[in-house]
Amino acid sequence: MKKYVIGLDYGTDSVRAVLIDTENGAELATSVSYYQRWKEGKFCQPEQNQFRQHPLDHIEGLEKTISDVVKESGVAPESIVSICIDTTGSSPLPVNKEGIALALTPGFEQNPNAMMILWKDHTSIHEAEEINHLARNWGGEDYTKFEGGIYSSEWFWAKILHINRVDENVKNEAYSWMEHCDYITFLLSDHQDLATFKRSRCAAGHKAMWHESWNGLPSKDFLGQLDASLAELRDRLYDKTYTSDEVAGNLNQEWAAKLGLTTNTVIAVGTFDAHSGAVGAKVEENTLIRIMGTSTCDIMVAPNEIIGDKTVKGICGQVNGSVIPGLIGLEAGQSAFGDLLAWYKDILLWPTQNILMNSNIIDDNQKQLLKEEIENNLIRNLTLEAEKIPLSEAVPIALDWVNGRRTPDANQELKAAISNLSLGTKAPHIFKALVNAICFGSKKIVDRFEEEGVKIEKVIGIGGVARKSPFIMQTLANVLNMPIVVAASDQAPALGAAIYAAVAAGVYHNVQEASQKMGSDFEAEYFPQTEHVEKYAELMSQYQILADFTENNIKSKKKLIVDSL
Numbered sequence: 001m002k003k004y005v006i007g008l009d010y011g012t013d014s015v016r017a018v019l020i021d022t023e024n025g026a027e028l029a030t031s032v033s034y035y036q037r038w039k040e041g042k043f044c045q046p047e048q049n050q051f052r053q054h055p056l057d058h059i060e061g062l063e064k065t066i067s068d069v070v071k072e073s074g075v076a077p078e079s080i081v082s083i084c085i086d087t088t089g090s091s092p093l094p095v096n097k098e099g100i101a102l103a104l105t106p107g108f109e110q111n112p113n114a115m116m117i118l119w120k121d122h123t124s125i126h127e128a129e130e131i132n133h134l135a136r137n138w139g140g141e142d143y144t145k146f147e148g149g150i151y152s153s154e155w156f157w158a159k160i161l162h163i164n165r166v167d168e169n170v171k172n173e174a175y176s177w178m179e180h181c182d183y184i185t186f187l188l189s190d191h192q193d194l195a196t197f198k199r200s201r202c203a204a205g206h207k208a209m210w211h212e213s214w215n216g217l218p219s220k221d222f223l224g225q226l227d228a229s230l231a232e233l234r235d236r237l238y239d240k241t242y243t244s245d246e247v248a249g250n251l252n253q254e255w256a257a258k259l260g261l262t263t264n265t266v267i268a269v270g271t272f273d274a275h276s277g278a279v280g281a282k283v284e285e286n287t288l289i290r291i292m293g294t295s296t297c298d299i300m301v302a303p304n305e306i307i308g309d310k311t312v313k314g315i316c317g318q319v320n321g322s323v324i325p326g327l328i329g330l331e332a333g334q335s336a337f338g339d340l341l342a343w344y345k346d347i348l349l350w351p352t353q354n355i356l357m358n359s360n361i362i363d364d365n366q367k368q369l370l371k372e373e374i375e376n377n378l379i380r381n382l383t384l385e386a387e388k389i390p391l392s393e394a395v396p397i398a399l400d401w402v403n404g405r406r407t408p409d410a411n412q413e414l415k416a417a418i419s420n421l422s423l424g425t426k427a428p429h430i431f432k433a434l435v436n437a438i439c440f441g442s443k444k445i446v447d448r449f450e451e452e453g454v455k456i457e458k459v460i461g462i463g464g465v466a467r468k469s470p471f472i473m474q475t476l477a478n479v480l481n482m483p484i485v486v487a488a489s490d491q492a493p494a495l496g497a498a499i500y501a502a503v504a505a506g507v508y509h510n511v512q513e514a515s516q517k518m519g520s521d522f523e524a525e526y527f528p529q530t531e532h533v534e535k536y537a538e539l540m541s542q543y544q545i546l547a548d549f550t551e552n553n554i555k556s557k558k559k560l561i562v563d564s565l
């Protein structure tokens with residue numbers, strides 16, 4: 001019998017399912033579902049960096065996308081041997097004793113603090129700072145050492161600490177917290193005991209300071225010094241973690257019926273989108289996989305013998321088995337990549353949304369059509385115009401820190417800036433400057449890996465931006481002065497999840513073998529244009545000057561506030 005697997009990939013705005021043939025990685029069916037409440041902007045306050053998602057958005061998407069691919073593919077349900085789920089992260093949510101999301105229980109349905117705290121929510125900057133301060137000064141293990149030495153407000157403990165401080169009800173009613181990838185895996189699985197449920201190594205290691213060398217999560221002593229509630233919570237979390245080639249359970253009866261599947265389908269341990277994306281793009285040693293979408297994640301793998309006891313400074317962690325079991329997975333990234341351009345698009349759309357839509361000159365239907373035309377063509381037209389601007393022409397210098405800086409050296413308090421504006425600066429000049437900025441931010445990450453002795457011989461791009469914007473990819477190749485290949489799959493993270501699923505179901509012996517057989521082919525390749533490389537290096541040095549100025553400015557402002565207290 002032929003065997004099929006499903007990879008389910010929860011991105012920032014939507015969830016996608018792919019149904020894959022385990023023999024060759026061919027995609028038989030795919031389905032995407034956008035989160036309805038999220039699309040309406042519910043439960044978020046962008047001006048406060050609050051980004052929450054209601055678990056119902058995820059559950060509705062789960063049911064729709066998997067049912068769709070099962071139906072569309074026409075394959076027999078019993079031939080679908082396994083499902084693996086990847087999600088964004090760190091995106092934790094509080095659950096009750098039964099593992100039900102608190103937001104699905106009476107009294108919490110409309111409470112954003114009881115929902116999933118999306119990776120890009122930065123409401124816990126102060127809590128992250130407290131964690132860093134304690135880790136460096138408490139006299140015990142520095143638990144941040146395998147997280148690049150800096151704990152981020154994007155991560156698990158900082159988020160929980162923040163919610164516990166601001167919402168007594170959630171603090172009291174949350175029996176435990178789960179990363180999104182664990183929560184959805186738990187929901188589908190027949191293994192319904194929270195205490196023994198197999199939590200994701202990838203999520204725990206990169207975001208919750210889990211490490212084998214200290215037997216799991218940070219000690220109760222350490223957590224208790226942050227807040228008594230965290231020390232108590234530790235007892236209701238986990239000690240062991242598991243890689244995604246392992247089985248978390250079988251599909252439970254309820255979900256088998258909902259999805260049109262059988263309970264023989266196994267559910268693999270969950271993981272993060274970036275890490276599964278790397279597997280979908282055939283990650284191997286000395287290869288940097290860049291997942292370029294809203295944000296970027298930069299993933300590498302290296303053998304333990306090469307990394308040894310070395311800790312790589314300023315990245316988002318090094319975790320044994322977070323990508324490929326048996327190898328150390330290294331993660332870095334930018335908190336905003338496509339999002340910087342999306343922000344600019346939003347700025348430019350202000351008159352459309354606020355003047356055009358309130359105008360009486362044309363009827364509502366025409367207004368709507370016009371608005372959609374502008375929205376759909378804005379980035380494309382800006383790209384066309386920005387491409388025409390010669391490098392000899394002055395463009396502004398911009399920073400990419402519109403959502404803080406993830407790596408190198410996490411600092412979510414940093415803000416973006418634009419300098420060198422003149423009366424001659426037009427919208428495409430600013431767009432070009434923003435594209436340069438995200439590429440310079442990328443170069444800082446590549447430089448950091450190399451400075452820390454992690455050799456990069458090949459760069460592979462995956463994700464929306466890698467596939468949709470040759471302009472950005474060419475700029476990146478010039479800035480990095482390295483060729484970049486782009487994976488052909490539109491759904492590399494979902495494909496990677498499907499690869500883990502195939503291993504968990506025993507179709508392949510290991511993730512490397514499955515990744516080579518089922519992983520994505522490559523399409524475009526971008527080569528550095530030697531005539532432009534030097535000019536980009538010069539622009540990068542101006543970026544560095546602006547970056548240092550901005551960072552020092554924020555540091556001194558902070559010092560002034562601290563001194564005046």
Ligand SMILES: Nc1ncnc2c1ncn2[C@@H]1O[C@H](COP(=O)(O)OP(=O)(O)O)[C@@H](O)[C@H]1O
Nearest residue numbers: 011012013293294338339342463464465468469
């Ligand atoms: N042609 C384009 N040029 C530049 N950026 C783009 C283009 N198309 C999409 N984007 C950006 O890509 C991001 C979405 O990336 P995608 O990989 O599809 O999603 P996600 O990161 O949620 O998985 C958005 O920030 C969007 O602004």
Ligand SMILES: O=C(CO)[C@@H](O)[C@@H](O)COP(=O)(O)O
Nearest residue numbers: 012088089272274293294295
């Ligand atoms: O940070 C991680 C994984 O560690 C990502 O989940 C996060 O950047 C979100 O990724 P997307 O931009 O939605 O692809």
